[in-house]
Amino acid sequence: MATFLLKRLGLMVLTLWLLTLIVFFAGQILPGDPARATLGNLAAPSAVQALDHQLGVDRPLLTRYLSWLGGLLHGNLGTSYAYQTAVEPFIRAALINSVKLAVLAFVIVVPLGIFGGVVAALYAGRATDRAISVTGLSLSTVPEFVSGIVLIVIFGVELKWLPVTASAGQGASALQQLRHLILPAIPLVFVLFGYIARMARAGTIDVLNSDYTRTAVLKGLPRRTVIRRHVLRNSLLPTITVIATQTGYLIGGLVVVETLFNYQGLGNLIYKAALAHDFPMLEAGVLIIGIVYVVATLIADVLLTLLNPRLRLGGSQ
Amino acid sequence: MSGSVPQPAEPAFPSPADPVAPVAPLDRTGGYLGPAGAAALAAASRATPARWRLLLRKPTFYVGAGLLLFWVVCAVFGYMFAPYNPLAQQLLLNNAAPSAAHWFGTDPLGRDVLSRVITGARDILIITPLATILGTILGTALGLAMGYIGGAFDAVAGRIVEAFLAIPFVIVAFLFVVAIGHSLVGITIIIGLVFTPLIARTVRAAVQVERSMDYVPAARLLGERSGRVMFGEILPNVLPAVLVEFTVRLGYAVFALATLSFLGFGIAPPTPDWGADISANYIGLPAGYWWQTMFPALAIATLVTAVILIADSIEQVLAS
Numbered sequence: 307m308a309t310f311l312l313k314r315l316g317l318m319v320l321t322l323w324l325l326t327l328i329v330f331f332a333g334q335i336l337p338g339d340p341a342r343a344t345l346g347n348l349a350a351p352s353a354v355q356a357l358d359h360q361l362g363v364d365r366p367l368l369t370r371y372l373s374w375l376g377g378l379l380h381g382n383l384g385t386s387y388a389y390q391t392a393v394e395p396f397i398r399a400a401l402i403n404s405v406k407l408a409v410l411a412f413v414i415v416v417p418l419g420i421f422g423g424v425v426a427a428l429y430a431g432r433a434t435d436r437a438i439s440v441t442g443l444s445l446s447t448v449p450e451f452v453s454g455i456v457l458i459v460i461f462g463v464e465l466k467w468l469p470v471t472a473s474a475g476q477g478a479s480a481l482q483q484l485r486h487l488i489l490p491a492i493p494l495v496f497v498l499f500g501y502i503a504r505m506a507r508a509g510t511i512d513v514l515n516s517d518y519t520r521t522a523v524l525k526g527l528p529r530r531t532v533i534r535r536h537v538l539r540n541s542l543l544p545t546i547t548v549i550a551t552q553t554g555y556l557i558g559g560l561v562v563v564e565t566l567f568n569y570q571g572l573g574n575l576i577y578k579a580a581l582a583h584d585f586p587m588l589e590a591g592v593l594i595i596g597i598v599y600v601v602a603t604l605i606a607d608v609l610l611t612l613l614n615p616r617l618r619l620g621g622s623q
Numbered sequence: 624m625s626g627s628v629p630q631p632a633e634p635a636f637p638s639p640a641d642p643v644a645p646v647a648p649l650d651r652t653g654g655y656l657g658p659a660g661a662a663a664l665a666a667a668s669r670a671t672p673a674r675w676r677l678l679l680r681k682p683t684f685y686v687g688a689g690l691l692l693f694w695v696v697c698a699v700f701g702y703m704f705a706p707y708n709p710l711a712q713q714l715l716l717n718n719a720a721p722s723a724a725h726w727f728g729t730d731p732l733g734r735d736v737l738s739r740v741i742t743g744a745r746d747i748l749i750i751t752p753l754a755t756i757l758g759t760i761l762g763t764a765l766g767l768a769m770g771y772i773g774g775a776f777d778a779v780a781g782r783i784v785e786a787f788l789a790i791p792f793v794i795v796a797f798l799f800v801v802a803i804g805h806s807l808v809g810i811t812i813i814i815g816l817v818f819t820p821l822i823a824r825t826v827r828a829a830v831q832v833e834r835s836m837d838y839v840p841a842a843r844l845l846g847e848r849s850g851r852v853m854f855g856e857i858l859p860n861v862l863p864a865v866l867v868e869f870t871v872r873l874g875y876a877v878f879a880l881a882t883l884s885f886l887g888f889g890i891a892p893p894t895p896d897w898g899a900d901i902s903a904n905y906i907g908l909p910a911g912y913w914w915q916t917m918f919p920a921l922a923i924a925t926l927v928t929a930v931i932l933i934a935d936s937i938e939q940v941l942a943s
Contacts, residue, residue, distance in 0.1 A: 317782070324786035332798045440683060443935060444928040447874045449881050452920040455901060459913045470909065561793060562882055566905065576794060577886065580801050592798075596789040 310611065318604050325596040326378065330371050332592075333585045374589070383593075384586030388579075393590045396575060401594060404560055404571035410487050411494035416549060419499050420542060423506025427541075428533070430511055438503060446500030450493035450562045457492055458566075471568055490567040494560075502549060509541035516540075543613045549606075677940045687932025694926050697741045698748040707735035709742045709895040718912050728914035730904055736914055739895040740922050746890050747897065747926070750811050751876035757815030758876075759869045762822025767853045767861075769823060770830025777827075784820040792817050793882050800888040810889060814879050818872050822865075829864040833857045863941045870934035874927050881923050897923050 345354055358364045362373070377384060383393045419442075426438040445453070462470035468489045513519055514537060522532045561573035568574075572591055579587035678684050702709075706726075713733035721728040727736035769777045787795065799813045833839065834857070842856045883889035884898025892899055897919035904915035 320782055321786050321789065324782055325789055328786055328790070332795075332802070436683070440932065440935060443931050444924075447878055447927045447931050448924045449878050449885070449898075449927075451882070451885050451898075451901060451905075452923045455905060455908070455916045455920045456924075458905075458908055459917055463908055463911060463913060561791075561797075562885065565886065577797075580797065588798075592790055592794060595791065595794070596786075599789040 311608065314604055314607060318600055321600050322597065325600070326375055326593065327371075329589050329592045329596065330374060333589045334367060374586075378593075383590040386584055386587045388582050388584040388587070393587050396587065397572070397590050397594060400570060400572040400575040400591070403569065404564070404573065406483070407487055407490060407494070407560065407563070407569065407571060410484070411491040411498065412549075414491060415495040415498045415502060418495070419502025419549075420506045420545060422499065423503035423508075423545070424510050424533075424538065424541070426503060426507045427510030427514060430507075430514075435507075439507070442500030442503045444500075445496040446498070448496065450497060451566050453493045453496050454490070454563060454566045457489055461489060473569055490563050490569060493563055502545065505549075506541065506545045509543075509545050510537060513537045513541040543610075674940055678936055681936040681939065683932045684936035687929045687936065690925050690929035691933065694744045694922075694929065695748060697744040699745075701741040701744055705735075705738035705741045707738040709734060709738040710893055711735075718907070718910075718915075721914050727918045728912075730900070730915045731907065731912075736900075736918055739900060740897070740918050743895040743897045743900065743919065743922065744926070746807065746894065747877060747880055750807060750814070750890075751873060751880055754811045754814035754880075755818065755869060755873045755876045757812065758818030758822055758872060759865065761815065761819040762868075763826050763858070763861075763865055765819060765823035766826025767830055767858060770827040771834060771849065771853045771857065773834075780823075781827075784824055787820045788824075792821070793879065796879055796883060797886060797888050800883060805883075805888050805891065807890070810880065810883065814876055817879070818876070822868055822872065825868050826861060826865060829861040830857055833860050867934060867938045867941065870930060870937055874930040874934060877923065877927050877930065 345357060355364075362370065365373075374384060383397060385391065386393050386396065389396070422438050422442065426435040429435045458470050461467045469486050470489065471486065473486065519532060519536055522536045523529075527535075560571050561577050563569070564571040564574035565577060572595065576588060576591040576595075579585075579591060711734060713729065715733065716725075716729055717731050717733040719725055719729040719733075725735050725737065727740060730736055730739070765780065769780050796813055796817045799816070800810060803809045803813065838856060839852060842852050847855070880889055881898035884896050885902045887899075887902060890896040890899055892903065900919045901916045904912065907915055
């Protein structure tokens with residue numbers, strides 16, 4: 307187990323390093339001069355040059371990468387070109403907002419997805435199963451802004467049940483904030499539902515076909531008891547660990563939802579930073595998303611191994 | 624997703640020793656089939672003409688094919704039968720609600736929404752198949768090489784693939800679009816490149832299953848070169864998995880392009896485009912102009928659903 311953990315941690319560090327490379331160089335190929343973007347078209351060339359020098363963007367690429375990486379290792383995410391202050395408070399505030407939205411989406415989708423998947427498995431191959439599976443699949447490929455628009459029209463504009471902006475404003479109570487977040491959370495729920503339901507379905511079908519389920523049925527246990535005590539317990543473990551890996555998407559793929567509902571989250575921050583050529587902000591934001599994904603994958607990986615003795619003891623194959 | 628037969632798609636406990644796909648065969652970015660599903664499909668399925676005829680007995684296939692055909696007709700002939708010129712502005716008739724003259728109403732510039740929805744199919748149906756083909760070719764080649772050569776090459780390429788997958792693909796795509804600029808060719812190449820690691824991961828998993836079969840060492844003993852073993856022997860056997868992956872990716876390409884357009888990095892106005900039109904008009908929603916965004920939204924939803932229904936039918940048929 308210790309070796310396994312160490313190996314996984316080593317691989318994670320390697321992935322993170324590659325991630326910094328990708329993020330940094332993707333940021334560098336963005337066209338446009340940051341000083342020019344900050345100062346505007348009318349600024350004098352000498353002023354632009356001076357700011358470029360102050361920002362350090364006139365240094366060679368490798369030097370800049372190494373100083374950026376060195377800063378990261380000391381917990382310094384960099385200084386925003388656009389705001390001329392540290393990136394970190396912006397990232398922190400946006401991350402907290404995104405996490406609120408993501409947690410709400412998770413709280414709704416996890417029970418729903420598992421329920422859908424288990425029901426589909428119990429009726430495998432029949433109309434109920436097909437309906438759940440095909441609906442889930444379609445919902446998960448419809449872009450968030452499409453379902454978002456439909457929801458806004460129905461619940462925000464026509465029925466007026468829910469507010470159409472995600473931010474409740476300063477000093478709003480937790481309950482008000484929650485009300486504002488429901489509509490933005492639903493497109494995320496739609497996207498995730500198909501995946502979770504599919505995993506839960508596959509896991510449940512696996513267990514339903516196992517010998518111990520047959521034994522439980524043959525020894526005369528009622529169907530409900532068999533499902534609750536034997537099937538659910540064993541089928542949900544892999545599903546739960548797969549859910550953990552979805553955090554990366556949830557925190558990162560929010561660009562669209564946050565833009566549509568005008569919510570100050572990480573996705574929105576990255577989007578605006580890209581438009582403003584604010585590389586340090588952009589790089590820090592994308593990197594944070596990457597880190598969340600990689601760490602969540604590691605947690606899921608370890609969890610799965612802990613929950614399944616066969617993997618813990620038997621090694622790879 | 625098929626009948627009462629034991630479901631072979633995902634093994635409940637994917638091997639964590641797999642360097643590329645430790646645990647998540649079905650994460651958002653990994654797509655629908657995923658490496659584990661691809662491996663199972665490669666092991667279980669052989670595409671035969673008899674199998675393909677099964678497709679014609681799937682109602683979901685007919686619904687999907689019908690919808691797709693509808694949009695293809697709109698893409699090809701849309702400019703001929705659209706009731707109005709999609710670019711023609713009638714500023715006196717702006718924001719008009721749906722009526723007999725304008726079935727889907729008009730937008731803030733007085734352009735006919737129905738005509739824009741019909742003609743908006745064109746660019747999306749040109750770009751997405753081309754991008755998906757590009758991504759499938761590159762991804763299949765990379766996946767074949769990773770799965771067949773293995774060793775250090777596989778480990779290094781696997782790490783790089785994994786690092787790319789850590790960034791949501793929409794963000795990768797828009798970073799590159801901002802960098803390269805959003806010409807139609809540029810967008811096509813970028814979506815194709817963004818899909819490459821995803822497809823490579825799936826194909827690699829399928830190749831690993833094939834590599835352990837007897838015909839591979841047999842071919843090698845016959846003196847076939849690596850390239851021939853990969854493309855001549857293994858590739859035909861992983862084609863079903865590649866095909867399913869292609870159809871699913873096509874759905875995601877529509878997703879990606881629509882999202883890029885919505886964010887302002889896709890097809891540029893005034894060319895009719897569903898995502899861009901939604902982006903331009905959703906500000907009018909609180910004022911009650913729902914038709915300007917609702918109909919393009921439904922267009923995207925039906926196109927995506929059509930592709931996914933076809934993908935699902937193909938997978939069922941191949942895995943049955």
